[in-house]
Amino acid sequence: MFDPVEKLKQFIRHQSISADSKYKDGMQGAQRFVSELLGSLGFKVEVVKTDLHPIIFAQRGSDPSWPHVVIYGHYDVQPADPLELWKTPAFEPTIIGHRIYGRGAADNKGPLMANIAAVAELIEANPQLPLRISFLIEGEEEMGSPSFPKFLETHREQLQAADFVYLSDTALPRPDQVVITCGLRGLTLFDLIVETAKGDLHSGLHGGVLHNPIQALAEIIATLHLPDGRVNVPGFYDEVLDVHPWERDELKKLGVDEKAYKDFLGIEAFYTPPGFSPAEALRFQPTLEFNGIGGGYQGEGTKTVIPSKAFAKISCRLVPNQEPDKIKKLVIDTIKARAPKDVRLSFVDQHKGDPYVVVPPDRSNTPKDQSPVLAQAFRATEVAVKEVWGKPPVYLREGGSVPIIADIKRVTGLDSIMLGLFLPEDNLHAPNEGFDLGVMKRGTETTKRILAAVAKG
Amino acid sequence: MFDPVEKLKQFIRHQSISADSKYKDGMQGAQRFVSELLGSLGFKVEVVKTDLHPIIFAQRGSDPSWPHVVIYGHYDVQPADPLELWKTPAFEPTIIGHRIYGRGAADNKGPLMANIAAVAELIEANPQLPLRISFLIEGEEEMGSPSFPKFLETHREQLQAADFVYLSDTALPRPDQVVITCGLRGLTLFDLIVETAKGDLHSGLHGGVLHNPIQALAEIIATLHLPDGRVNVPGFYDEVLDVHPWERDELKKLGVDEKAYKDFLGIEAFYTPPGFSPAEALRFQPTLEFNGIGGGYQGEGTKTVIPSKAFAKISCRLVPNQEPDKIKKLVIDTIKARAPKDVRLSFVDQHKGDPYVVVPPDRSNTPKDQSPVLAQAFRATEVAVKEVWGKPPVYLREGGSVPIIADIKRVTGLDSIMLGLFLPEDNLHAPNEGFDLGVMKRGTETTKRILAAVAKG
Numbered sequence: 001m002f003d004p005v006e007k008l009k010q011f012i013r014h015q016s017i018s019a020d021s022k023y024k025d026g027m028q029g030a031q032r033f034v035s036e037l038l039g040s041l042g043f044k045v046e047v048v049k050t051d052l053h054p055i056i057f058a059q060r061g062s063d064p065s066w067p068h069v070v071i072y073g074h075y076d077v078q079p080a081d082p083l084e085l086w087k088t089p090a091f092e093p094t095i096i097g098h099r100i101y102g103r104g105a106a107d108n109k110g111p112l113m114a115n116i117a118a119v120a121e122l123i124e125a126n127p128q129l130p131l132r133i134s135f136l137i138e139g140e141e142e143m144g145s146p147s148f149p150k151f152l153e154t155h156r157e158q159l160q161a162a163d164f165v166y167l168s169d170t171a172l173p174r175p176d177q178v179v180i181t182c183g184l185r186g187l188t189l190f191d192l193i194v195e196t197a198k199g200d201l202h203s204g205l206h207g208g209v210l211h212n213p214i215q216a217l218a219e220i221i222a223t224l225h226l227p228d229g230r231v232n233v234p235g236f237y238d239e240v241l242d243v244h245p246w247e248r249d250e251l252k253k254l255g256v257d258e259k260a261y262k263d264f265l266g267i268e269a270f271y272t273p274p275g276f277s278p279a280e281a282l283r284f285q286p287t288l289e290f291n292g293i294g295g296g297y298q299g300e301g302t303k304t305v306i307p308s309k310a311f312a313k314i315s316c317r318l319v320p321n322q323e324p325d326k327i328k329k330l331v332i333d334t335i336k337a338r339a340p341k342d343v344r345l346s347f348v349d350q351h352k353g354d355p356y357v358v359v360p361p362d363r364s365n366t367p368k369d370q371s372p373v374l375a376q377a378f379r380a381t382e383v384a385v386k387e388v389w390g391k392p393p394v395y396l397r398e399g400g401s402v403p404i405i406a407d408i409k410r411v412t413g414l415d416s417i418m419l420g421l422f423l424p425e426d427n428l429h430a431p432n433e434g435f436d437l438g439v440m441k442r443g444t445e446t447t448k449r450i451l452a453a454v455a456k457g
Numbered sequence: 458m459f460d461p462v463e464k465l466k467q468f469i470r471h472q473s474i475s476a477d478s479k480y481k482d483g484m485q486g487a488q489r490f491v492s493e494l495l496g497s498l499g500f501k502v503e504v505v506k507t508d509l510h511p512i513i514f515a516q517r518g519s520d521p522s523w524p525h526v527v528i529y530g531h532y533d534v535q536p537a538d539p540l541e542l543w544k545t546p547a548f549e550p551t552i553i554g555h556r557i558y559g560r561g562a563a564d565n566k567g568p569l570m571a572n573i574a575a576v577a578e579l580i581e582a583n584p585q586l587p588l589r590i591s592f593l594i595e596g597e598e599e600m601g602s603p604s605f606p607k608f609l610e611t612h613r614e615q616l617q618a619a620d621f622v623y624l625s626d627t628a629l630p631r632p633d634q635v636v637i638t639c640g641l642r643g644l645t646l647f648d649l650i651v652e653t654a655k656g657d658l659h660s661g662l663h664g665g666v667l668h669n670p671i672q673a674l675a676e677i678i679a680t681l682h683l684p685d686g687r688v689n690v691p692g693f694y695d696e697v698l699d700v701h702p703w704e705r706d707e708l709k710k711l712g713v714d715e716k717a718y719k720d721f722l723g724i725e726a727f728y729t730p731p732g733f734s735p736a737e738a739l740r741f742q743p744t745l746e747f748n749g750i751g752g753g754y755q756g757e758g759t760k761t762v763i764p765s766k767a768f769a770k771i772s773c774r775l776v777p778n779q780e781p782d783k784i785k786k787l788v789i790d791t792i793k794a795r796a797p798k799d800v801r802l803s804f805v806d807q808h809k810g811d812p813y814v815v816v817p818p819d820r821s822n823t824p825k826d827q828s829p830v831l832a833q834a835f836r837a838t839e840v841a842v843k844e845v846w847g848k849p850p851v852y853l854r855e856g857g858s859v860p861i862i863a864d865i866k867r868v869t870g871l872d873s874i875m876l877g878l879f880l881p882e883d884n885l886h887a888p889n890e891g892f893d894l895g896v897m898k899r900g901t902e903t904t905k906r907i908l909a910a911v912a913k914g
Contacts, residue, residue, distance in 0.1 A: 269799040290671035292753035292760070307749070
């Protein structure tokens with residue numbers, strides 16, 4: 001008998017912090033734990049070496065006529081610092097009431113274990129279940145999945161033969177409302193550096209004869225938005241996917257409380273492009289943000305210096321069908337065209353990720369060539385969520401980015417069904433991360449029903 | 458027989474770094490050295506306690522009918538870091554060719570010693586010299602002279618009875634061209650802080666719903682200048698002293714090589730207000746500069762954060778007759794009026810200093826009520842410089858700020874004659890500070906002739 005809570009406890013005890021080489025043992029322990037667990041369920045487990053942390057690729061079922069689902073997850077977790085803010089030990093799973101606490105409980109060990117439990121129960125009940133299942137569980141998600149694209153390339157053929165991807169690594173807004181994430185924003189990031197003089201200058205001896213790079217940088221930045229909140233870069237919105245009325249309707253079902261959201265953020269007023277509510281803007285509109293700025297003296301007191309350079313860290317969140325490289329070029333070209341002519345500009349390339357969208361079946365904009373198995377899985381999800389949670393899910397695009405989902409689509413053509421299982425109070429990436437065991441149980445039951453329905457065909 | 462070079466060596470050996478409490482002994486040593494030196498010349502020396510480093514106030518001559526000069530200087534020096542860049546030990550004076558190296562050689566121990574030597578030689582030659590001389594030598598100049606204004610208040614009456622101040626703590630552009638500094642810029646400084654959300658936010662989850670504080674700060678900063686280089690704050694230029702034609706003529710005598718200046722700065726082009734050459738702009742025009750800016754993530758790589766705040770360090774260099782507090786209020790009021798309404802602003806007050814101007818006699822704008830002794834001292838300076846250096850001095854306002862000069866004027870009514878003695882290659886505040894012994898000798902001779910002429914009446 002598979003005990004998912006006990007297994008989750010064991011999983012959490014492995015200190016699998018991928019970004020910190022001190023936790024090599026924890027990473028290896030977590031990898032072996034998952035590999036052995038899947039092996040014990042009859043999966044053929046391949047541990048695929050990467051430059052850093054291996055990817056677990058585990059398969060069952062080889063009849064090519066069976067439907068084929070790829071279940072994604074990750075066994076690595078965020079660092080646990082600052083440790084002094086934890087009320088229970090970060091790597092000693094502790095159950096208090098209906099919640100289990102520990103680093104990784106919600107991101108992603110709990111939700112992944114819910115899906116493994118669903119598969120375990122299905123196979124236990126029916127060892128001949130006519131469903132091909134491939135677990136694809138990486139160990140570098142919290143580092144930005146650097147090895148993942150290469151894995152996709154080397155396993156392209158095997159993955160292309162699958163029908164869809166299923167994962168639980170997104171959010172649940174409330175314990176009674178499931179969200180199926182149908183879209184993610186992409187992103188493109190770069191640094192802008194503005195330089196003037198050869199070195200820092202005394203503002204008394206030389207002030208008044210040259211353009212201050214902080215001023216020039218501010219003058220550039222200030223041109224990049226319109227007062228109404230839109231990004232002021234020609235062509236920026238050209239490829240933006242229209243919002244379909246059903247998407248706005250889904251959002252209304254969620255019932256966003258704008259006053260509460262404003263209070264949560266602690267802002268005086270929202271600042272969204274015309275025609276978009278805050279909840280819409282962060283899902284359906286691209287952004288151009290400044291993640292950091294620096295230059296000159298930043299300490300206490302004063303230093304009467306004219307700095308020689310200043311920089312800004314710029315990122316754009318992108319929506320379908322914006323292309324990261326194209327948008328970056330538009331923004332950089334605009335900056336070059338608008339920058340004062342007496343300063344020198346340079347740019348440092350940072351990472352990027354494609355946006356992603358999948359349209360559930362039976363919508364006005366559902367692609368005509370949508371995979372029948374994907375469509376069936378979506379319909380099964382609707383039914384399962386209604387039965388298990390008492391309410392149908394809402395189908396929403398989200399503001400965040402999970403570049404691997406778009407990478408999977410780009411390389412293999414596979415779409416993803418993303419069943420959110422972590423709650424706002426689960427403290428992802430923060431001290432006192434926890435996971436709701438009731439959600440875990442319902443998640444397991446939901447996944448079981450979806451996979452059973454897909455297997456049945 | 459007074460040996461100024463030997464005395465300067467002894468003076469330099471005292472490690473009188475005022476800003477670093479580890480150098481308490483050096484500060485005390487330098488103070489005692491100067492006090493004893495002046496005492497040995499017959500001065501009545503008062504060591505005036507302050508909160509930190511005492512001020513030496515040394516007087517000779519008590520006949521109120523004699524003219525009275527106050528000679529200003531400072532016995533403290535800048536820190537010597539980075540020590541590894543010094544070619545000779547920072548506090549072991551070393552003569553190489555016609556130059557002496559050591560921290561403080563040029564700022565201000567060498568020039569001060571030139572003036573003390575002049576006084577020593579005058580008194581030696583004529584112990585009855587009918588000239589009242591007060592040395593006013595502080596130990597906190599490199600810290601911004603925090604105790605000086607209080608000293609001025611407590612010694613107001615004694616100082617008001619003097620005729621003028623004489624000092625050598627300004628620059629010589631070339632060894633063959635003396636500059637008499639006739640004006641200094643003032644300044645006012647403050648920090649501007651822009652805040653939006655309660656805390657840093659994930660740019661995916663919340664990007665697109667609120668004003669980014671870096672953007673808002675940039676939007677504010679970008680309004681503060683006109684494209685032509687002028688400060689775009691209503692009323693900013695209202696009190697700016699007109700430039701008199703003789704001031705532009707003096708500058709022409711200096712023969713500024715704009716190409717060489719541009720290359721020295723390493724800039725693509727000058728950026729000066731219309732109607733002002735670079736050399737004019739930095740002397741005759743006020744500025745609004747950004748000395749620093751910061752906000753969000755500034756490290757390597759990226760962090761997709763919307764910061765909760767951003768700040769800029771702002772300073773204005775002021776020209777006569779701008780008032781620091783009035784200008785600061787104008788700028789802050791302008792910022793408040795132009796800032797986006799959805800962000801919160803706050804301001805941190807920093808220090809300030811008045812601008813200063815003194816007009817030599819016989820100019821179109823010389824005040825009708827100019828002190829005859831001051832006028833005589835100026836005329837004596839012209840003659841002495843012509844005789845000793847072979848060329849008359851040029852009379853220039855400078856871009857830097859020496860707030861104590863304006864403080865002296867404000868509190869005591871005294872004007873200053875500033876004979877520059879340090880050269881561009883003297884590396885003030887930098888490693889390998891040095892001082893030209895030929896300049897020192899000519900400086901001593903010049904001061905001697907000026908004081909002798911003033912004494913003669």
